[in-house]
Amino acid sequence: MDILKILVVDDESRMRKLVRDFLVKDGYGVLEAEDGEQAMDLFYENKDISMLILDVMMPRMDGWQVCREIRQVSQVPIIMLTAKGEERDELLGFELGVDEYISKPFSPKILVARVGAILRRTNLINGEQKEAGGILLNEAAHEVKIDGKPVELSYKEFELLDYFITNRGVALSREKILNHVWDYDYFGDARTIDTHVKKLRSKLGKKGNYIKTIWGMGYKFEVEE
Amino acid sequence: MDILKILVVDDESRMRKLVRDFLVKDGYGVLEAEDGEQAMDLFYENKDISMLILDVMMPRMDGWQVCREIRQVSQVPIIMLTAKGEERDELLGFELGVDEYISKPFSPKILVARVGAILRRTNLINGEQKEAGGILLNEAAHEVKIDGKPVELSYKEFELLDYFITNRGVALSREKILNHVWDYDYFGDARTIDTHVKKLRSKLGKKGNYIKTIWGMGYKFEVEE
DNA sequence: TAATTTTATGTTAAAATATTGAAAGTTTTT
DNA sequence: AAAAACTTTCAATATTTTAACATAAAATTA
Numbered sequence: 373m374d375i376l377k378i379l380v381v382d383d384e385s386r387m388r389k390l391v392r393d394f395l396v397k398d399g400y401g402v403l404e405a406e407d408g409e410q411a412m413d414l415f416y417e418n419k420d421i422s423m424l425i426l427d428v429m430m431p432r433m434d435g436w437q438v439c440r441e442i443r444q445v446s447q448v449p450i451i452m453l454t455a456k457g458e459e460r461d462e463l464l465g466f467e468l469g470v471d472e473y474i475s476k477p478f479s480p481k482i483l484v485a486r487v488g489a490i491l492r493r494t495n496l497i498n499g500e501q502k503e504a505g506g507i508l509l510n511e512a513a514h515e516v517k518i519d520g521k522p523v524e525l526s527y528k529e530f531e532l533l534d535y536f537i538t539n540r541g542v543a544l545s546r547e548k549i550l551n552h553v554w555d556y557d558y559f560g561d562a563r564t565i566d567t568h569v570k571k572l573r574s575k576l577g578k579k580g581n582y583i584k585t586i587w588g589m590g591y592k593f594e595v596e597e
Numbered sequence: 598m599d600i601l602k603i604l605v606v607d608d609e610s611r612m613r614k615l616v617r618d619f620l621v622k623d624g625y626g627v628l629e630a631e632d633g634e635q636a637m638d639l640f641y642e643n644k645d646i647s648m649l650i651l652d653v654m655m656p657r658m659d660g661w662q663v664c665r666e667i668r669q670v671s672q673v674p675i676i677m678l679t680a681k682g683e684e685r686d687e688l689l690g691f692e693l694g695v696d697e698y699i700s701k702p703f704s705p706k707i708l709v710a711r712v713g714a715i716l717r718r719t720n721l722i723n724g725e726q727k728e729a730g731g732i733l734l735n736e737a738a739h740e741v742k743i744d745g746k747p748v749e750l751s752y753k754e755f756e757l758l759d760y761f762i763t764n765r766g767v768a769l770s771r772e773k774i775l776n777h778v779w780d781y782d783y784f785g786d787a788r789t790i791d792t793h794v795k796k797l798r799s800k801l802g803k804k805g806n807y808i809k810t811i812w813g814m815g816y817k818f819e820v821e822e
Numbered sequence: 823t824a825a826t827t828t829t830a831t832g833t834t835a836a837a838a839t840a841t842t843g844a845a846a847g848t849t850t851t852t
Numbered sequence: 853a854a855a856a857a858c859t860t861t862c863a864a865t866a867t868t869t870t871a872a873c874a875t876a877a878a879a880t881t882a
Contacts, residue, residue: 466681489698526858538713543739564860566840586739587868588752588839594738751869788829789871795831810829812879 376491377401377420381411381438382427382453387476391425394480395487408433412441422491427453439468449490453478504537505582505595518579528553529572532565536583536593545590565591601716602626602645606636606663607652607678612701616650619705620712633658637666647716652678664693674715678703729762730807730820743804753778754797757790761808761818770815790816 378400382388385406392402403418405411407430415421424442428435439450449471465473472486502509508517514530516523525533531553536544546562554560569591573580584592603625607613610631617627628643630636632655640646649667653660660677667673676697677690690698697711727734733742739755741748750758756778761769771787779785794816798805809817 469681471681528859538710542737560859561861563840563862567842567860570841570843585840586752589739592738753870785871786873788873791829792831792871794829798830813828 375399375401376422377403377418378423378425378487379403379405379411379414379418379421380425381405381408381430381435382425383407383430384427387427387453391483394483398484398487400487407431408435408438408441411438415442415446421448423487424448424450425453425487426450429455436464436468439470443469451486451490502534502537504540504593505579507533507537507576507579507582509534509537518576523575525572525575528568529575532568533572533576536591540593540595543586543589543592547590549590600624600626601647602628602643603648603650603712604628604630604636604639604643604646605650606630606633606655606660607650608632608655609652612652612678616708619708623709623713625712632656633660633663633666636663640667640671646673648712649673649675650678650712651675654680661689661693664695668694676711676715727759727762729765729818730804732758732762732801732804732807734759734762743801748800750797750800753793754800757793758797758801761816765818765820768811768814768817772815774815 378395380388380391380395380402381404382391383406388404388406392404395402403414403421405414409432411424411426415424424438426435426438430438435452439452442448442450447469450469451472451474452465452470453474453476455476471490474483474486502511506519508520509530510516511534514527516525516530516533532549535549535553546565549565550558550562569583573583576582582593582595584594586592603620605613605616605620605627606629607616608631613629613631617629620627628639628646630639634657636649636651640649649663651660651663655663664675664677667675672694674696675694676699677695679698679700681700681702696715699708699711727736731744733745735741736759741750741755741758757774760774760778771790774790775783775787794808798808801807807818807820809819811817
């Protein structure tokens with residue numbers, strides 16, 4: 373995933389150009405469609421579209437209709453562009469899973485801010501990266517890098533490391549770990565944590581000793597200075 | 598400061614309960630208000646509220662207004678709850694110093710993660726440290742530092758020191774110490790305390806003599822001026 | 823000052839807890 | 853359906869902590 377592609381659908385080419393310029397300036401890739409059909413075609417051709425910006429008012433197939441069709445096949449985030457004063461059907465939008473509305477005319481700042489916020493929210497942007505002692509943890513991608521090199525972790529291992537790093541410097545009892553990384557209603561042996569810690573430590577290599585044992589209590593993730 | 602208090606403001610009691618449950622499960626204290634006025638009252642009454650979670654859409658005084666008023670008097674972190682699809686005024690929020698947005702419906706994980714992240718960012722978490730005569734005791738991290746340098750203590754040693762420092766200046770009988778640091782149903786020799794005191798004193802180095810012997814009675818932790 | 827009581831300390835045995843490797847049980851993928 | 857990947861359990865081993873004891877040292881009292 374290199375740059376994020378956004379599909380802009382509007383029948384007015386001036387409006388498309390405006391939106392495109394703002395988005396491109398902010399580092400996104402932009403595809404354009406001037407009506408619903410074209411939009412659907414483009415969406416099917418390009419499997420890696422990260423967001424749609426749909427004008428509500430379009431000839432033939434309007435924004436709602438495009439939205440409906442897209443939702444048949446995808447949960448991609450959708451922003452609706454509404455004309456000022458145009459009645460906004462919040463309920464319909466809610467049902468269709470519209471993520472945001474932006475009223476025309478809008479400021480570039482608003483547009484870019486919303487797009488960024490949604491992508492961050494839906495974890496398409498790497499906003500939620502955590503770092504500690506050279507260990508980079510990308511929640512969205514469920515990916516861990518040590519000094520730039522990717523490390524393969526299983527689901528539980530990842531969750532555990534995530535919990536550790538989120539609570540770095542804090543002594544965590546086994547019970548607490550169990551309640552957060554496992555489900556609240558987990559009844560298994562707390563010793564399973566030890567096994568996961570073992571695997572984590574070995575996969576983290578040298579940095580494995582950031583996971584400190586607190587005797588009679590639990591573990592603590594700490595990067596010594 | 599023991600547990601962090603969070604004020605949740607929403608007109609729907611179901612939503613308040615939901616948020617409260619998640620937060621309480623994660624160890625926070627929660628106060629609730631069902632409208633802006635109540636929120637302001639509670640905020641003034643309780644001087645130690647660490648965070649506000651505000652629903653945007655409320656009758657009479659909406660979230661933005663509450664936010665504005667709070668900001669007149671405090672820089673406490675604020676999270677805004679927005680309904681999905683609801684137009685989100687990022688610019689206004691930015692001006693008002695909103696820290697985060699969470700869209701309903703949200704997952705407990707998201708809620709708790711954001712709250713934790715903000716509190717960590719604002720250094721409200723991890724603040725509980727006890728200090729006495731250059732000995733810094735961090736309960737959360739289960740860590741002791743003397744003049745800035747970490748000292749390795751075993752579990753019991755840590756507990757004992759914690760008890761001493763918490764009751765600094767107070768003469769503690771062996772029985773009392775046994776009852777607090779050991780379990781109430783401990784039947785061993787009270788002389789075992791002596792052994793632990795010995796080790797503590799030696800690990801504390803010079804500051805070991807802050808632990809005074811009270812002949813025929815027990816011990817007392819005291820920092821002479 | 824000597825006798826008595828209490829505490830300090832070093833050593834050591836016992837207890838508690840953690841680590842590890844292997845195997846059994848699950849879930850997911852092919 | 854088989855294979856692979858992952859999670860959990862288990863048991864043996866290693867490690868750390870705790871408690872006990874014996875003796876030395878200190879404080880108290882007669």
